[in-house]
Amino acid sequence: MISDRPVVTGLGCLSAGGAGLESAWASMMAGVVSCGPPSRFQAAPARQSPIFEVSAGAWARSRIVPEAELPRTLCVEFFLSALDEALAMAGLRVDSLRGRRIGVSVGTTVGCALNDEEFYRAFKKGAEPDLAAIRRFLDHNPAPYVSRALDLRGPVSTINNACASGTDAVGQALEWIEEGLCEIVIAGGTDEVSRVPYLGFSSLLNTSERPCRPFDAGRDGLNLGEGAGVLIIEAQASAERRGVRPLARLGGYGCSADAYHMTAPHPGGAGLERALRQALSGRDPADISFVNAHGTATVLNDVVEGTTLARLFGSGVRVVGTKGYTGHALGAAGALEAVFTVQGLRTGTLPATAGFRDADPACAVIPTREATEIPKTYAVSTSLAFGGGNAAVLFEAME
Amino acid sequence: MNDVRILGLGPVLVCGQGVEALEQALGGGGGLPNAGVPTDSLTGFLPPARIRRIDSLGRMALLASYLALRDAGVAPEEACSDRTGIVFGTAFGPQTSTFAYLDGIIDAGDQMVSSLAFTNSVHNLAAAQISLALGIIGPARTLTTFGYTVGGSLLSARHWIRSGRVDRVLVVLGEETSPVMTYAVSRMGGGSDGVRPFTQGCSYTARPGCIALVLGLEAKGYARLVDVEEGLTAAEAAERAGQADGLFCADSGRADESIAYRELAAKSLRVASHSPLYGSLAISLGIELAIAALAITGKAAVPTLRTAAVAGVSGPDRVTMISIEG
Numbered sequence: 001m002i003s004d005r006p007v008v009t010g011l012g013c014l015s016a017g018g019a020g021l022e023s024a025w026a027s028m029m030a031g032v033v034s035c036g037p038p039s040r041f042q043a044a045p046a047r048q049s050p051i052f053e054v055s056a057g058a059w060a061r062s063r064i065v066p067e068a069e070l071p072r073t074l075c076v077e078f079f080l081s082a083l084d085e086a087l088a089m090a091g092l093r094v095d096s097l098r099g100r101r102i103g104v105s106v107g108t109t110v111g112c113a114l115n116d117e118e119f120y121r122a123f124k125k126g127a128e129p130d131l132a133a134i135r136r137f138l139d140h141n142p143a144p145y146v147s148r149a150l151d152l153r154g155p156v157s158t159i160n161n162a163c164a165s166g167t168d169a170v171g172q173a174l175e176w177i178e179e180g181l182c183e184i185v186i187a188g189g190t191d192e193v194s195r196v197p198y199l200g201f202s203s204l205l206n207t208s209e210r211p212c213r214p215f216d217a218g219r220d221g222l223n224l225g226e227g228a229g230v231l232i233i234e235a236q237a238s239a240e241r242r243g244v245r246p247l248a249r250l251g252g253y254g255c256s257a258d259a260y261h262m263t264a265p266h267p268g269g270a271g272l273e274r275a276l277r278q279a280l281s282g283r284d285p286a287d288i289s290f291v292n293a294h295g296t297a298t299v300l301n302d303v304v305e306g307t308t309l310a311r312l313f314g315s316g317v318r319v320v321g322t323k324g325y326t327g328h329a330l331g332a333a334g335a336l337e338a339v340f341t342v343q344g345l346r347t348g349t350l351p352a353t354a355g356f357r358d359a360d361p362a363c364a365v366i367p368t369r370e371a372t373e374i375p376k377t378y379a380v381s382t383s384l385a386f387g388g389g390n391a392a393v394l395f396e397a398m399e
Numbered sequence: 400m401n402d403v404r405i406l407g408l409g410p411v412l413v414c415g416q417g418v419e420a421l422e423q424a425l426g427g428g429g430g431l432p433n434a435g436v437p438t439d440s441l442t443g444f445l446p447p448a449r450i451r452r453i454d455s456l457g458r459m460a461l462l463a464s465y466l467a468l469r470d471a472g473v474a475p476e477e478a479c480s481d482r483t484g485i486v487f488g489t490a491f492g493p494q495t496s497t498f499a500y501l502d503g504i505i506d507a508g509d510q511m512v513s514s515l516a517f518t519n520s521v522h523n524l525a526a527a528q529i530s531l532a533l534g535i536i537g538p539a540r541t542l543t544t545f546g547y548t549v550g551g552s553l554l555s556a557r558h559w560i561r562s563g564r565v566d567r568v569l570v571v572l573g574e575e576t577s578p579v580m581t582y583a584v585s586r587m588g589g590g591s592d593g594v595r596p597f598t599q600g601c602s603y604t605a606r607p608g609c610i611a612l613v614l615g616l617e618a619k620g621y622a623r624l625v626d627v628e629e630g631l632t633a634a635e636a637a638e639r640a641g642q643a644d645g646l647f648c649a650d651s652g653r654a655d656e657s658i659a660y661r662e663l664a665a666k667s668l669r670v671a672s673h674s675p676l677y678g679s680l681a682i683s684l685g686i687e688l689a690i691a692a693l694a695i696t697g698k699a700a701v702p703t704l705r706t707a708a709v710a711g712v713s714g715p716d717r718v719t720m721i722s723i724e725g
Contacts, residue, residue: 112522112543120579123578141543158543162522176554263518386523386524387526
């Protein structure tokens with residue numbers, strides 16, 4: 001049933017780690033960590049945690065949408081900004097896309113939630129608030145927004161698989177290409193931090209008051225982040241016809257449910273292992289170059305993930321965690337990490353895992369301590385989610 | 400190409416629960432009940448202690464799932480496998496839990512936020528509830544794409560089945576209502592006196608509801624899923640509709656939507672929309688698909704059809720078209 005093999009022809013990203021891939025990668029390779037208290041909102045949870053905000057003014061608004069129609073949510077603005085970069089890298093002009101059968105697959109959590117606090121406060125008071133917040137919600141679901149803004153005709157899908165949304169959105173692009181539904185997919189994830197998730201994660205007591213420390217023995221929780229990652233996923237035949245050299249091959253995708261607990265991962269990592277094995281599609285685990293781990297820096301996640309990776313790939317498997325640079329960007333996390341995974345394969349390098357210092361034997365793996373050279377074979381990016389979701393995407397270096 | 404078929408249906412709607420109740424509603428021609436969707440009968444499938452902490456959208460989704468599996472002749476223990484997948488589609492997500500969580504922030508303050516309310520407000524929790532209750536450990540995905548939700552859900556399910564990833568997929572589509580939605584609908588010109596498809600003006604009348612479909616490869620069930628096409632122009636969709644024996648429109652009564660459906664219906668011999676029975680829901684394309692499947696098997700009180708097209712307007716000049724046949 002496979003219509004064509006998907007490849008990656010464009011990448012774009014925006015996070016606290018940097019605006020644009022080159023900037024973000026250079027910053028990460030230099031070990032720069034930039035987090036702090038929230039600047040756009042005030043909140044007083046029991047546990048204050050720094051966040052990884054995209055700094056105002058540090059990124060360029062997209063020119064895809066005319067000035068008068070500029071998006072009014074940060075989620076969509078972040079995505080469009082990263083999309084600018086990805087389309088340019090893929091050699092795709094916006095006006096060449098209009099009316100074409102091009103898919104849009106976006107992961108998000110905040111971006112499709114009807115939870116405008118200001119509106120709801122007014123509503124609760126019986127103030128009969130203006131519907132601007134509702135209209136903004138209806139108009140700014142990320143995938144339909146992008147499809148409409150670019151006048152595309154392909155499949156459109158916003159995935160909300162909680163923290164695995166971005167990875168699943170990239171995986172869905174693979175499915176669409178394999179099914180022959182379209183030859184090009186704009187895939188990725190986007191999210192913004194607001195009081196709503198900030199207070200919610202704090203209530204779960206899984207945020208850290210310090211910059212997060214993935215896989216470290218002293219880790220005590222995550223920091224929220226925000227931003228967007230975009231990948232242009234394209235049928236190989238389409239890339240060849242356009243004369244574009246792919247950046248990597250999107251070689252596999254797996255997802256699974258734990259059926260174990262609403263917020264805790266399966267202790268044996270059985271679901272994650274199923275997702276990984278499916279993504280591997282029969283490849284030899286020994287050939288893997290590295291895993292870009294979910295690595296939230298919560299006590300449970302890193303143990304389950306680390307032991308699963310060690311069991312499948314061996315305890316010496318090269319692991320990197322990038323949330324020490326971006327924070328946990330929720331629906332954008334998997335997409336940002338997919339972008340970084342491809343970049344690692346392209347450059348043959350990996351950054352140090354920011355925040356990691358002391359190995360935790362319970363995690364069974366030791367992530368990168370410093371910027372590292374790696375073989376250009378294949379790499380996997382993993383995500384675990386609320387509700388027991390697991391997802392993994394596999395990228396292969398191009399010869 | 401392997402034929403994916405609709406093997407079972409699980410309607411949980413204001414007009415009734417289960418296939419027989421839906422058939423009766425289709426035949427009865429009654430008005431739109433001004434009520435919620437009771438989920439008490441979930442206790443026939445799960446012990447009350449297991450249900451207690453499940454939010455209202457999750458309960459509807461679970462009940463619809465159990466009913467659809469039973470209708471498909473799949474025992475819960477048979478579904479409990481990595482060979483079953485779950486796709487949950489919702490445009491607005493768990494509204495009750497979302498606003499309960501916001502109530503907590505506003506009423507109790509930043510330091511007293513309920514972690515349970517926050518957890519239940521996450522859109523994919525209904526899929527997780529289905530997975531947990533039924534022991535399903537295959538792929539699970541939640542889509543929240545407004546007018547594209549149903550088409551996308553079916554495309555995911557079809558791929559997983561065709562690729563051999565799973566044997567069957569539970570496609571569960573559900574929406575809740577809330578005081579906020581009622582207020583917004585009212586301000587936007589909708590009302591509470593019933594949906595009037597294909598008419599001018601807004602008659603959007605929100606109701607909660609859920610429909611589950613079991614898709615698989617067995618040569619039985621209701622109908623073959625011939626195609627799912629997204630992003631069609633109205634002209635392209637009208638052409639597809641004209642080739643089918645009947646056209647089912649997911650007209651929820653929005654003014655712009657009803658105009659588009661009239662254009663689509665112009666080339667069709669038999670046109671229907673059943674939203675006056677179940678109300679306005681963003682996932683009504685899935686409900687019309689279920690009714691079309693009943694019509695294919697002669698179980699609905701509409702003429703028996705050999706082929707059917709089911710249309711959903713997903714944006715300006717953008718139509719999702721699902722084609723099925725017996």
